[in-house]
Amino acid sequence: MAVAPPRDDHRLIIHFDYDCFYASVFEVEQPVLKTLPLAVQQKQILVTCNYEARRRGLRKLQLIQEAKQICPELVIVLGEDLTKFRDASKNLYRFLRAFCWSGKVEKLGFDELFLDVTDMITYNVDLLNRHDLEHAFFHLDRQDPTLGFSFDATEFHGSTYPSVSNAASGSAWSFVPAENGPPSLHIKLLLASHLAAYLRAQLEENKGHTATAGISTSKILAKLVGNTNKPNNQTTLLPPYTAAEPGAQSNVHNFLDAQDIRKIPGIGSKLSQKLTSYINSHAQPRPNSHASVMTQDDAVTVRHVRLFPGMGPVLLDQVLGGPGSPKGIGRKIWGLIHGVDNSEVLQARDLPTQISIEDSYGCLNTPEEVRKELVSLAASLIRRMRADLTEQDCDGDPAIGGRSQDPVSRGTPNIRWIARPRTLRLSTRPRPPPTSNGTQNHSFNRISRSAPLPQYVFQLDASIDALAEQLVYELVISMFRKLHPEHAGWNLRLLNIAVTNMVEAAGERKQSHGQDIEKMFQKQEMRPDFSVPGMERFLPEADGQDVGDSNLLSDNPPSGSQVNGRLDKSLYSPNDDGWEESNEDEDMPCVACSSCGSLIPHFALVAHEVYHSAPDTE
Numbered sequence: 372m373a374v375a376p377p378r379d380d381h382r383l384i385i386h387f388d389y390d391c392f393y394a395s396v397f398e399v400e401q402p403v404l405k406t407l408p409l410a411v412q413q414k415q416i417l418v419t420c421n422y423e424a425r426r427r428g429l430r431k432l433q434l435i436q437e438a439k440q441i442c443p444e445l446v447i448v449l450g451e452d453l454t455k456f457r458d459a460s461k462n463l464y465r466f467l468r469a470f471c472w473s474g475k476v477e478k479l480g481f482d483e484l485f486l487d488v489t490d491m492i493t494y495n496v497d498l499l500n501r502h503d504l505e506h507a508f509f510h511l512d513r514q515d516p517t518l519g520f521s522f523d524a525t526e527f528h529g530s531t532y533p534s535v536s537n538a539a540s541g542s543a544w545s546f547v548p549a550e551n552g553p554p555s556l557h558i559k560l561l562l563a564s565h566l567a568a569y570l571r572a573q574l575e576e577n578k579g580h581t582a583t584a585g586i587s588t589s590k591i592l593a594k595l596v597g598n599t600n601k602p603n604n605q606t607t608l609l610p611p612y613t614a615a616e617p618g619a620q621s622n623v624h625n626f627l628d629a630q631d632i633r634k635i636p637g638i639g640s641k642l643s644q645k646l647t648s649y650i651n652s653h654a655q656p657r658p659n660s661h662a663s664v665m666t667q668d669d670a671v672t673v674r675h676v677r678l679f680p681g682m683g684p685v686l687l688d689q690v691l692g693g694p695g696s697p698k699g700i701g702r703k704i705w706g707l708i709h710g711v712d713n714s715e716v717l718q719a720r721d722l723p724t725q726i727s728i729e730d731s732y733g734c735l736n737t738p739e740e741v742r743k744e745l746v747s748l749a750a751s752l753i754r755r756m757r758a759d760l761t762e763q764d765c766d767g768d769p770a771i772g773g774r775s776q777d778p779v780s781r782g783t784p785n786i787r788w789i790a791r792p793r794t795l796r797l798s799t800r801p802r803p804p805p806t807s808n809g810t811q812n813h814s815f816n817r818i819s820r821s822a823p824l825p826q827y828v829f830q831l832d833a834s835i836d837a838l839a840e841q842l843v844y845e846l847v848i849s850m851f852r853k854l855h856p857e858h859a860g861w862n863l864r865l866l867n868i869a870v871t872n873m874v875e876a877a878g879e880r881k882q883s884h885g886q887d888i889e890k891m892f893q894k895q896e897m898r899p900d901f902s903v904p905g906m907e908r909f910l911p912e913a914d915g916q917d918v919g920d921s922n923l924l925s926d927n928p929p930s931g932s933q934v935n936g937r938l939d940k941s942l943y944s945p946n947d948d949g950w951e952e953s954n955e956d957e958d959m960p961c962v963a964c965s966s967c968g969s970l971i972p973h974f975a976l977v978a979h980e981v982y983h984s985a986p987d988t989e
């Protein structure tokens with residue numbers, strides 16, 4: 372079946388992926404670390420390492436013990452408290468957003484961003500002096516013509532796919548529009564490649580982070596092509612994007628065909644497993660394959676799927692459809708493997724829908740243990756509220772293009788709340804007794820209770836520790852008693868405190884939510900947020916209702932109807948930065964870990980298994 376080619380109205384999308392993000396957050400704090408092999412540890416796992424360490428043979432998700440053997444001089448820093456990564460992520464996001472006219476800058480996890488720069492490119496292509504391309508000027512401000520940077524518009528910046536020497540590209544002059552003619556995609560991408568380079572340089576100069584970028588006309592293509600040259604590099608997917616004439620080659624097809632089907636955003640592990648086993652069990656042995664029969668695990672590329680006899684939306688529907696599959700899955704996947712992705716870059720919300728802090732425990736049994744943990748969680752919660760829900764009350768617009776200060780770092784020190792949550796929620800999860808045959812009973816039930824959040828937690832001049840103590844002693848303990856009327860022996864394995872029901876302060880700008888695309892990319896299993904049990908997590912809660920009980924200070928035990936069993940989908944939530952909330956994760960494939968029973972999306976399973984296989988983790 373013919374597929375409509377990627378949209379030809381030429382949106383220009385830049386995808387950013389910060390290089391060895393967690394490690395570089397530490398390097399920015401202590402530049403001397405840049406020259407040393409550096410790893411970030413969570414539990415017994417090296418979650419990332421800098422490129423100096425990678426040069427010495429280390430890789431992401433390695434066991435620390437193994438890494439130390441390979442590289443005894445490795446410098447290891449602890450990365451279990453995510454606060455500094457979240458803060459850095461927000462800071463970089465705001466920095467880059469200040470350059471982007473459309474404001475369409477979408478976060479994907481902590482360390483990836485999409486920028487829709489179509490309007491900036493259109494404006495600059497129109498102003499391009501085709502008689503002096505070598506000394507072109509890119510305008511970063513429509514009002515101030517002096518603000519911008521010079522560049523050479525006769526060539527692309529950075530790498531390209533295919534590489535320019537291989538591309539039948541011809542002279543740059545041929546890409547420039549004829550007088551009054553429509554600009555070609557080629558020249559638009561060329562300008563976008565220079566903008567990407569400029570932004571990467573600004574990021575490095577002002578924030579100390581390097582990034583890898585991909586430039587194309589859609590999110591899926593920009594992300595995939597960016598991955599081809601890492602680190603500190605950028606890649607532009609060159610036209611032609613369609614095979615307009617018979618025999619002509621589309622670079623989109625050529626590029627996508629070689630990709631492993633599992634790497635395609637939008638095709639999660641469940642779908643790619645189905646596709647892989649279908650193709651491998653029905654295909655003839657592949658040319659150049661020594662095996663006479665393919666195994667279920669043979670890697671399947673986009674090309675294998677696209678050119679499989681009879682393949683099309685109908686067959687894809689048969690292979691991938693079934694109970695629980697979204698309608699039109701065949702058409703959607705057929706589009707994706709042809710590079711069709713019309714999803715918009717959405718403006719990220721500046722505000723989380725809730726903030727949730729939790730920790731897991733071997734066993735909490737006494738009031739003193741519980742009180743101590745609750746105070747510690749409450750302090751983290753108030754700290755997070757101050758970080759995410761306040762801003763400096765400064766005048767003027769955010770800095771635009773090329774200025775070294777960003778809206779976060781300049782301005783007066785007056786701090787104000789930009790949103791106030793109304794509700795406080797306490798959740799716990801008791802450890803169920805062993806089953807009759809002595810095996811561990813894995814229950815995912817949380818119980819929770821909610822109450823109005825007292826106003827005193829918004830006092831910005833009070834000490835966080837004092838507020839946390841007050842909150843716990845005046846409110847949280849009575850909520851806890853409602854959940855657990857027994858005096859001791861609760862055998863708790865999890866405590867979670869959250870603030871929800873966010874109300875934006877008057878005058879706060881509204882931004883579109885970005886739910887659709889966020890959902891799509893969550894389901895693509897491309898999000899780089901992976902948690903390890905027992906660490907601070909910032910999770911949206913699973914669906915289920917809290918007890919909206921405002922009369923919690925009485926000591927009456929809760930009736931059965933007041934305590935709701937909740938399916939703990941929030942462990943390993945795809946959305947653990949808490950910036951967006953999606954309860955509609957029916958398509959997020961989760962499996963229960965056979966060791967601890969936690970529900971884990973497929974994409975996090977590898978990290979989770981590594982965690983269990985590590986010594987001393989239980």
Ligand code: TTP
Binds near residue numbers: 418431602902
């Ligand atoms: P990545 O973008 O996968 O890795 P990276 O930025 O460290 O390295 P690269 O240069 O290859 O892009 O993930 C972003 C951050 O997420 C990473 O710095 C650490 C964290 N992370 C985890 O916490 N757990 C994980 O399993 C992985 C893969 C990453």
Ligand code: MG
Binds near residue numbers: 388391392
């Ligand atoms: Mg990265």
